[in-house]
Amino acid sequence: MRRSGRTEAGTASRPAGADGPGAATPAPATAQERPRPAPVLVLNASMEPLAVVDARRAIVLAIGGKADIVHENGVAFRSPSVTIQAPTVLRLHRQVRVPRRGRAGLSRRAVFLRDGHRCQYCGRPAEDVDHVVPRSRGGEHAWENVVASCRRCNGHKQDRTPTEAGFELSGVPRVPPPAFWLLVRAGRVSHDWRPYLAPYLGDRWIATLDLMPVT
Numbered sequence: 089m090r091r092s093g094r095t096e097a098g099t100a101s102r103p104a105g106a107d108g109p110g111a112a113t114p115a116p117a118t119a120q121e122r123p124r125p126a127p128v129l130v131l132n133a134s135m136e137p138l139a140v141v142d143a144r145r146a147i148v149l150a151i152g153g154k155a156d157i158v159h160e161n162g163v164a165f166r167s168p169s170v171t172i173q174a175p176t177v178l179r180l181h182r183q184v185r186v187p188r189r190g191r192a193g194l195s196r197r198a199v200f201l202r203d204g205h206r207c208q209y210c211g212r213p214a215e216d217v218d219h220v221v222p223r224s225r226g227g228e229h230a231w232e233n234v235v236a237s238c239r240r241c242n243g244h245k246q247d248r249t250p251t252e253a254g255f256e257l258s259g260v261p262r263v264p265p266p267a268f269w270l271l272v273r274a275g276r277v278s279h280d281w282r283p284y285l286a287p288y289l290g291d292r293w294i295a296t297l298d299l300m301p302v303t
């Protein structure tokens with residue numbers, strides 16, 4: 089799991105409330121600023137996507153000299169002694185060990201995101217998740233056997249395989265790559281992230297970015 093081991097990346101994932109006094113607080117500086125701080129993508133020194141943190145934590149990393157700001161979104165953060173542009177992408181100065189990631193949680197949200205919020209049998213908006221091979225027939229609760237589906241298909245299929253129900257899957261359900269979890273956790277994304285995520289998501293998964301709310 090991601091939280092195994094205490095690394096700098098793990099520290100970066102902590103809630104911002106753990107920071108000490110003197111941390112910068114958001115303070116709009118111009119009328120053009122966006123009202124809501126965007127989540128920040130943290131890259132390892134090698135440029136590999138590592139974590140997503142809130143803006144306040146990102147500022148602390150930047151002010152503390154642990155990371156460089158690679159992209160900023162024009163929102164100014166101020167503390168009594170420092171004014172800094174809020175980052176959307178940070179790069180750590182020092183390479184940190186990436187915790188070994190097992191298969192991340194098979195949440196409904198993650199399955200919907202992977203499947204583009206579409207029923208994998210008929211293409212209608214997804215409302216449910218379905219075990220391709222039903223659990224009652226020995227099907228596993230695993231990425232390769234779970235798909236987004238609409239209620240109608242799910243109800244029609246019941247405890248049958250797709251073939252038995254006369255269904256055809258629109259694609260082979262696959263395990264998402266590790267960088268996908270950053271998106272699931274972030275919930276919303278910045279356009280600035282795309283070039284840094286693309287090499288780790290590949291063509292098949294980079295399209296996920298287009299399905300997410302943009303900050």
Ligand SMILES: [Zn+2]
Binds near residue numbers: 207210237241242
């Ligand atoms: Zn359907």
